[in-house]
Every structure is written in structure tokens, then in C-alpha cells.
Amino acid sequence: MTFSWKRVNAIFQKDFKDFSRNMAVSIVIFLPLIMAAVYSRMGVDSIQGHFMTINMTFAMVGTYVQCCLIAEEKEKNTLRGLTLSPASTLEIFGGKSLLSFVLTIIIIFFSAFLSEYRPANITIVAVAIILSSLFYIGIGTLLGLVAKSVMESSVIVLPVIGIFSIGSFVTEWSEKYPMLKVVEYMPNVQLIDLAEKVEAGAGFAEVFSNIGIISVWVVVVCLLTVYVFKKRMTD
């Protein structure tokens, strides 16, 4: 079966119309923007501060929106219709992820604009942000497949939002509790680490390890999603 952009586009357009009329979900995209505006007015100008809003965008927009989209499709029984259609699994999830991806990138752009974050090397940061957004969308898809209803999905993304947006502060205690060293391998902490290195004038070679670790996370989440999808569909 050939990969058809027409079908992906059809799903994307349908989701966009559906999303823009679903206030319960679409309202969350304004949250990171408000946070970013408030932070910059408060005079917070550290990398930690900027990336708190960016990580929040990932969790709120990438994960939460994606999770709700998938869970709603499942709850309303329309996912069955999609899987029976000529669209392949890749096209269905491609189309659905495209909306969360575009939204995430737009919101990050505007929140960076509002919080006046100007990275020293925009290419590296952009690559890292795109990779991270894939990771968060993957998590969203995974949770959406696990959740049985939209209601449940909005509850199970709460820990994700907590861990990835506020969790980056945990590194402060890692000297006191060596166990927390593990946290440094989390994708959100890696992203902040990368951004700090970039501010210090690092090139691609120096941040390769950070990008590598984030990519590993992306691959792991994708594999897990495929596994869960296959398991759910055979039930």
C-alpha cells in the first residue's frame, strides 16, 4: 500500500476543524502562551525559565492534545472506521500527529517570542525541539491508546505534564540524592542541557550526546506505541 499525502491531509483537515470547535481541549494551547508572557514580564530570563514554558508546551500541546484526539476517536468508535478504510495505520497516525506537531511548533515559536528567548544557534535548538516534539507526541499517542475514554485520557496525562514541565527542577537536588542522577537522562533535562551548551557557544559536535539521547527516547516511545496499538487492535 502506498503512502498517500491526500489521505493524511484529509485526516489533518478533519482534525483541525474538529479541534477548533472542541473548546475543552483547544483552550490548553493558550496556557503556555500566558505563562510565557507572565514570566518575561516578571523578569525571568534564564534558560531554565524559558525551557519551563517550552517543556510545558510539549506536555500540554504535544501530549495532551494528541492523547485527547486519539482517545476521542477510540471512544466514539470512529477509529474502527478509519482502520477499515484504505488509509494505512501509518497514514492515520501521521495525519493525527501532524496537527499536534504543527500546533506544538507554532506555540513554541510564539512562547519563545513572548518570553524573548533568542537562542545563540537557532538550527541546533530547532533540531532538538523538533525531535523532542516527536517524543511528546509519541507519549500522547501511547496514552491515548491506553485510555478508555477522553475523561480518562485527561487524567492520565496529568503525571506526564507534571514530570516533564516541573520535573526539570529535580536536577537541583541530584548532588544530595545520587539516585536522582537518572533524571539527567530524561529528554526534558537533556533539552535544557543542550540549550545551555548552545548559549555557551557549542556546535553540533558538542551537543551530539544530547541529541542522541533524545533520539533514543523517540525510538523507544515509537516502538512502545506500535506494540500497544497492535495489542489493542487484536483485542
Add this chain to the structure above:
Amino acid sequence: MSLKFIHAEKHMNDSIVFPAFNLSVEPNEVVAVCTSVNVREQLIDLFLGKSNLSNGELLISSNKKQLGIFFLHEGAYERLTLRESFKFYHQLYQSSESIEDILQLVQLESKKNVKTKVLTYSEKKRAQLACLLIQNPDIYIMEEPDQNLDVESKRIFLSVLHKLRMDGKTVFILTSQLESGITFADKTYRLDDQGLHFIQTELEEQKVVETEVEKEEKVIQPIRFEKIPTKVNEKIVLFDPPEIDYIESTEGQSFLHIKGESFPCAFTLNELEERLLPFGFFRCHRSYIVNLQKVREVITWTRNSYSLVLKDTEKSSIPLSKTKMADLKGMLGLK
């Protein structure tokens, strides 16, 4: 394009869901199978490829994507307007059908800019049918297509089926209502744990009735009493003929329907018909006798298929065969 069951049988947990049967559904044909819910679900799973037959095979001579299933419970994108969701399905299936024509066919043109969630149940079902028409598969599998539909939607449904027949599509209807099977399909079967039985209608029925009548002329009933006995558990309950709404025969057993409840009766339909004729009862179909006092409406679906709607609480509808329509018109004084 055709659909074939060859010695298909299914066992589950040591019991037979349905024994081996052969059935083939050809293009230009609408076939209905009346089954219980268990059998219906098994068959749907079979079409979806979720389960396999215990024995025999199901041949679908068309590729799998050309199978369109009209589910009883199907979701819809409720925040989209009808036109938007149709456009989505149109792109998804890369269909060449015209959305406007299909809207007209299911008579939802006036609702095309209305969000799906404000439609009534019947309109949603029609929208679901439209999505299937956009998909334009070769084989249509329909699960309880007329359940809970209003009369208008049933009429539209019948005209759509007529169009599908003209277009050379194969239609396979799964229903639990004998009446809807007879109304919609060219051939109706009953499938249960005893196997597949053909339900005779129209032409064949006349011959059978004639031979039965000849036999019965020799039997003389010694006594006549007016009440109709039925069996409930071990008791025998007697009903006055005017209480009866209608009588249905299922697999040789006749059932009296009274205020929405059904009671098995020991007599055959022919015996009952003879007894009840003086009370204004009418044999409207091979398997049905109706109390004409209770008939409210006569619905003409197509030139060849009719239904009687009763004025009981459930507004039950009963098939009326073509040959009996003429008799009924005579009784009503219409010519």
C-alpha cells in the same frame, strides 16, 4: 463481487453457534439473514477478520477494502457538519461519487450545514449510510439497518437498496426481525443453531397454501368455542379474539401477540385463520394473521412490498404480501 459461505460453521465454548450451511449472495441481490444477536456478532467478526470459522470457508470475491459494513453502532465526528464529514470520507476513500447526489439520495440536503450532533437518530443513520455510499464498496454488509428508524428513513433506505440492486452491488443484511428481512430483501433466510432455513414468500407460498387447504377440507371440527388457548409455563391461558393484535408463525409454532407480549399457541396459522375469520382477522402474509380492527395504517414501500402498522403501543408493523394486498383492498371496499 459475490459473497459465498461454503460449509461454514462455528462452535464456541462447546456449543454450536451455527451449524454448517451454504449460502451465496450474487450481485444485484439483496439477501437478509434473520439471526440472534450472538450469531450476528460472530458473522460481523468474521467479516472483519477478527475471528475464523471453525470449519468451511467464507469466500469474498473482491478485495477486502471493497467490503462496506453498516454497523449498528457507528461513531460520527459530531462537531463537524454533515458536508464536512462527507468531504472527509470522500478524500479518505478517494471516492469519485458526487457528494450532492448522495445527499439527495438520503434526503439530507437541507441538513448539510448542520453539525452531526444535533441530528436525530434516524438522520444520523442516514448520514452513516451516506458515508458508506461515498465509499462505494462492491459488497454491503448491513447490521440491523432499520432498527429504531422512523418510517421516512425506512422508505429512504428501501429506495437506496433499490438503487444498489440496480448498480449491481451485493447486499447482505443481518437482522433479528423477520419482518424487516422480508420487507428489505429479495431472499430471506433464518440462521440459528438448527441451520439455515429459507423463508418462502410470494409465489411459492400460494402453492403450499393451496395444498394445505385441500387437506383441511376433510377435517370437520366437532365443537367450536370462541376463546383461543395459549400456553404460559404450565398454565393454559384463554384469550378473547378481539384482544389479539396479531399472530406470527415462527418455525411452525404460532405466537399470539397481545399488548406487546407474545404467547405460544398450539394451533397452526391455518387453523387459527379459519377460526378467527368471523372476528375480522385477515391472513396478510404466509406467516402472519392480523386483527384488522387494530390496523391503523397501510404503508406502501415499493410496488411489491407493503406493511401494516397497528395502533398498539409499540406501533408494530407487519408485512403484507403482494397477493394479499388485492384481497385487503377488496375487503376495505377499494378497488
